[in-house]
Amino acid sequence: MSFDPFGSTATIVVFGASGDLAKKKTFPALFGLFREGHLSSDVKIIGYARSHLEEDDFKKRISANFKGGNPETVEQFLKLTSYISGPYDTDEGYQTLLKSIEDYEAANNVSTPERLFYLALPPSVFTTVASQLKKNVYSETGKTRIIVEKPFGHDLESSRQLQKDLSPLFTEEELYRIDHYLGKEMVKNLLVLRFGNELFNGVWNKNHIKSIQISFKEAFGTDGRGGYFDSIGIVRDVMQNHLLQVLTLLTMDRPVSFDPEAVRDEKVKILKAFDALDPEDILLGQYGKSEDGSKPGYLDDSTVPKDSKCVTYAALGIKIHNERWEGVPIVMRAGKALDESKVEIRIQFKPVARGMFKEIQRNELVIRVQPNESIYLKINSKIPGISTETSLTDLDLTYSTRYSKDFWIPEAYEALIRDCYLGNHSNFVRDDELDVSWKLFTPLLQYIESDKSPQPEVYAYGSKGPKGLREFLNKHDYIFA
Ligand code: NDP
Numbered sequence: 001m002s003f004d005p006f007g008s009t010a011t012i013v014v015f016g017a018s019g020d021l022a023k024k025k026t027f028p029a030l031f032g033l034f035r036e037g038h039l040s041s042d043v044k045i046i047g048y049a050r051s052h053l054e055e056d057d058f059k060k061r062i063s064a065n066f067k068g069g070n071p072e073t074v075e076q077f078l079k080l081t082s083y084i085s086g087p088y089d090t091d092e093g094y095q096t097l098l099k100s101i102e103d104y105e106a107a108n109n110v111s112t113p114e115r116l117f118y119l120a121l122p123p124s125v126f127t128t129v130a131s132q133l134k135k136n137v138y139s140e141t142g143k144t145r146i147i148v149e150k151p152f153g154h155d156l157e158s159s160r161q162l163q164k165d166l167s168p169l170f171t172e173e174e175l176y177r178i179d180h181y182l183g184k185e186m187v188k189n190l191l192v193l194r195f196g197n198e199l200f201n202g203v204w205n206k207n208h209i210k211s212i213q214i215s216f217k218e219a220f221g222t223d224g225r226g227g228y229f230d231s232i233g234i235v236r237d238v239m240q241n242h243l244l245q246v247l248t249l250l251t252m253d254r255p256v257s258f259d260p261e262a263v264r265d266e267k268v269k270i271l272k273a274f275d276a277l278d279p280e281d282i283l284l285g286q287y288g289k290s291e292d293g294s295k296p297g298y299l300d301d302s303t304v305p306k307d308s309k310c311v312t313y314a315a316l317g318i319k320i321h322n323e324r325w326e327g328v329p330i331v332m333r334a335g336k337a338l339d340e341s342k343v344e345i346r347i348q349f350k351p352v353a354r355g356m357f358k359e360i361q362r363n364e365l366v367i368r369v370q371p372n373e374s375i376y377l378k379i380n381s382k383i384p385g386i387s388t389e390t391s392l393t394d395l396d397l398t399y400s401t402r403y404s405k406d407f408w409i410p411e412a413y414e415a416l417i418r419d420c421y422l423g424n425h426s427n428f429v430r431d432d433e434l435d436v437s438w439k440l441f442t443p444l445l446q447y448i449e450s451d452k453s454p455q456p457e458v459y460a461y462g463s464k465g466p467k468g469l470r471e472f473l474n475k476h477d478y479i480f481a
Pocket residue numbers: 016017018019020021022024049050051052088119120121122123124125149150151
């Protein structure tokens with residue numbers, strides 16, 4: 001299938017262009033889209049930040065993380081980019097920016113300006129930049145899109161405040177709250193997998209499903225960013241947003257269509273059916289040194305307070321009270337400094353009646369989001385040959401073996417920037433969705449961060465996590481095969 005490249009008369013402005021996200025994700029994603037022929041070679045890309053950077057240094061900085069593409073492609077892309085240094089809080093830099101955009105639009109006879117602003121900035125300046133943008137660079141006659149990065153607040157109150165500050169400036173239609181997990185291939189596949197296959201659609205409920213688990217593991221710690229992480233913790237960092245998004249797509253009812261609002265309506269509906277998160281039904285951990293002492297513990301980071309109770313591992317029990325899910329135990333777990341990096345969803349089905357079988361195991365559907373995307377279903381099958389015994393084996397769809405190497409699977413940021421440009425909100429977080437998710441998580445976070453919560457259990461860097469994990473999973477009806 002061929003797609004027309006987008007953005008032939010558009011300007012894309014990346015604020016915070018001197019920063020980490022811009023270097024690691026935003027510019028590499030724009031390059032990836034260009035390399036694959038999805039971003040027009042007539043687009044204009046501007047980096048904006050306060051730092052005084054020479055144009056060449058800026059280009060070297062952003063291209064350091066480009067993947068694939070030959071030197072000519074990199075060169076062609078860099079020709080489309082420029083850098084403007086200016087303050088965030090006064091008009092001057094924005095006026096230079098406006099002139100640059102208007103010159104480009106005039107030279108290209110653009111009658112309906114298309115301007116996409118990517119705010120790769122710390123949340124402390126979101127509102128300032130958004131107000132200045134509205135004042136100086138907003139086109140009343142054109143299309144404006146603003147991509148805002150997480151965190152969208154620190155709790156319910158601050159999220160509502162951010163919303164209150166942004167909503168008079170830009171409509172919900174113009175705002176794109178990015179949660180990059182929604183751009184991951186496997187996460188985007190969830191609705192197709194569930195609703196496009198009667199095999200799954202028909203059994204996706206409490207009558208057939210015994211337990212659900214969503215697990216996020218990272219094999220590295222906070223790596224010197226502990227100071228930043230300390231006020232965030234793993235629950236706020238990946239659970240309230242990334243993993244909750246995955247869980248809503250996994251548990252919501254069928255939307256009437258793929259229309260973004262139809263999908264997001266269902267997500268909000270299911271979130272409202274979640275039970276309050278129970279502080280008695282959690283397992284909290286903080287990583288210590290590795291067993292051999294070669295890797296530092298969280299508290300060894302000099303930027304972290306020595307008595308920090310910051311949680312780097314959490315497992316939460318979740319209950320959904322609706323007809324589909326009543327009584328099905330759900331576990332969401334996430335941790336840093338573990339034995340491997342892996343994100344997966346595990347759904348265990350109820351066992352069949354024992355009767356004719358002495359021993360029979362549960363079916364389990366595993367959706368591996370990363371690394372190495374795959375979907376496999378554990379089924380009982382007769383051991384081949386004269387044996388009459390059964391064993392558990394896999395029906396396996398591993399993307400790297402099933403699809404040819406030429407098949408381009410976009411990185412999450414590539415997919416989402418393209419969606420945003422095309423005006424597709426499906427994979428972005430809506431205001432009411434955000435509100436319900438903070439309502440759900442804020443009381444739990446308040447408990448975890450209060451004196452009432454116990455000291456998190458220390459687990460060794462490079463281990464599977466806190467010792468109580470197996471028991472916690474068993475308690476939630478997850479059986480290890
Ligand atoms: P940075 O700290 O690198 O900040 C980006 C740029 O913003 C800096 O280069 C700096 O540019 C400017 N800046 C930094 N601090 C301030 C400040 N206090 N006041 C005004 N300007 C400031 O952030 P990241 O690039 O890491 O992250 C940007 C956003 O993306 C954040 O909201 C972050 O939470 C989110 N995010 C980041 C991820 C990552 O991997 N880095 C992953 C997911 C989300 P200058 O001084 O030149 O203007």
